[in-house]
Amino acid sequence: MNARAEPFIADADAPSATALELRVLDGEQRGAHAPVAWHSFEIGGLHAGACSEVQLRDATIASTRVRVTPRGTAPARLEVLAGEVRIGTQQLTAGSATDWRLYTPLRLGATVLALGEADNADWRLPADAPPQGPGNDAGAQPSPNPPSRRPAHGLERGLAFGGAVLAAVAALLLVMTHLLSAPVGAAIDRRAAVAHVLASQPQWRDLHVDAGATGVMVHGELATDAQRDALQQQLAKAGLGEVPVDVVTGERLVDAVADVFRVQGVTARAEYGGAGHVLVHAHEADAGAVDRAAATARRDVVGLRELAVSNEPSAPPPQNTPVADDPGKRVAAIVPGDSAYVVTADGTRYFIGALLPTGHRVKAIEAHRVVLTRDGRQSQLDF
Structure with a gap:
């Protein structure tokens, strides 16, 4: 078999x-x-x-x-x-x-x-035991007068011994x-026992168990890491030992997608929608950056079935960059290089990442341009 x-x-x-x-x-x-x-x-x-x-x-x-x-x-x-x-x-x-x-x-x-x-x-x-049919009564009593046994002759005893x-x-x-x-039957029983554990809780019923050459393994998707950990504990409690649980959790999908958008320079919030679906909310003016981040996530995030992106850009930045009322805090010079910085009229130096008195943060310093950000909006000073 x-x-x-x-x-x-x-x-x-x-x-x-x-x-x-x-x-x-x-x-x-x-x-x-x-x-x-x-x-x-x-x-x-x-x-x-x-x-x-x-x-x-x-x-x-x-x-x-x-x-x-x-x-x-x-x-x-x-x-x-x-x-x-x-x-x-x-x-x-x-x-x-x-x-x-x-x-x-x-x-x-x-x-x-x-x-x-x-x-x-x-x-x-x-x-070829007596057949089981509708007329046979499982509780029928044996015949009260069974045939008596006669003494066995030598040949019969020899046949009996043989x-x-x-x-x-x-x-x-x-x-x-x-x-x-036994290993075949044991494999059948082990897989069935794992399936019985999966059927015991609603959050595990969509998982499936395979029994291949390497043994029994659980596959599928769960919403949280806690559900996966609870399943592993329940399998061990059922006496099944360490059963590999190869599942994708919604929490890990959300973290992976958010990391992709962050690396692409897009601030976004991701949430799990179930069944491998993730929804991303962003407020990015650069629609191209959002599209590139979404394409990268769809390509690289394992277990991601569907990605929906909702991007509502903030209001465009003002045409004129506001400056401080103090004339001494106006940008007077740019010093490019490995440790580039800008110098205000009063001689103060501001490096990349520093906050100017205007409330703007220095994002980049180039030979003839300073890129500033404030409240998620980007502006620049040209020299």
């Missing part, structure tokens, strides 16, 4: 404490088995592809698929999704459903399966098969 990476998880009230396993009683993979969890899973042939968690090497199964929902020691629920199957005397077709009692053979193509507890003695039932030896060999092979197949 093979297991795919994306099992179907069915709703259930609570997991069963009963450890069940699925066994192949007859067919090409006779003796193969794998543990199953309390959640629903699908069985099909190799042609089922990603549709089935359990895939059987049986060409006669074709497109037949069933869904099984274990319910502890109670009969499991069996739904026929495609094709035809036989359970006892019942011939079931696509769209039908019935209860599947433990240890009762189910035939898909040429393969006969049964579901039951791993250590239960009822597994001694052969693959049968015991064969049974022991079969048991050994079964143990070896279990050791070989």
Whole structure:
């Protein structure tokens, strides 16, 4: 039996404490088995592809698929999704459903399966055990007068001994098969257990879990880093150890987008809109700078699905740059260079970043021009 990476998880009230396993009683993979969890899973042939968690090497199964929902020691629920199957005397077709009692053979193509507890003695039932049909009563009492056993002759004792030896060999092979197949079943159960944790909280239900060659991993988007941390704690609390949580959070998207705009020289406020969407508010007179910042964010920010930009430029700066009333504070000269500065009429030096008496801040000093900013507006003095 093979297991795919994306099992179907069915709703259930609570997991069963009963450890069940699925066994192949007859067919090409006779003796193969794998543990199953309390959640629903699908069985099909190799042609089922990603549709089935359990895939059987049986060409006669074709497109037949069933869904099984274990319910502890109670009969499991069996739904026929495609094709035809036989359970006892019942011939079931696509769209039908019935209860599947433990240890009762189910035939898909040429393969006969049964579901039951791993250590239960009822597994001694052969693959051609009495069929389960509508007329069979699970609670029927055994015959009050079972046939008496006659003394066994030497040949019969020898056959019995030989049968015991064969049974022991079969048991050994079964143990070896279990050791070989356990990782597959364990992977199915581990992925299902992670999915059960995701379904326990509304903020985690949009996440999805994959089980590949490197193990189980959670993918998707969350609004906050705190939600991601809480998920990791819950997975550890559930006994699943360190499950990689590869999710994008809204907080990180907002910070990344705001950083891009800041580096591009645009002061902006970003907010998360959910589902990978970020809205940016800016008041930038240079619309080209806003467009360049937005294009860079869309290209470089991982996990960003949509970026909306709202830019409302402030009022244009006045044509004439106001100067201080004190004549001594008028700019008299420019001294360019690595440590450029301007000199006012009273001899005071103002370097880049300094605040002039007019309330303007020196943003840049060039050979014949001083660029000033005030209240988000930019102006310049030409010499």
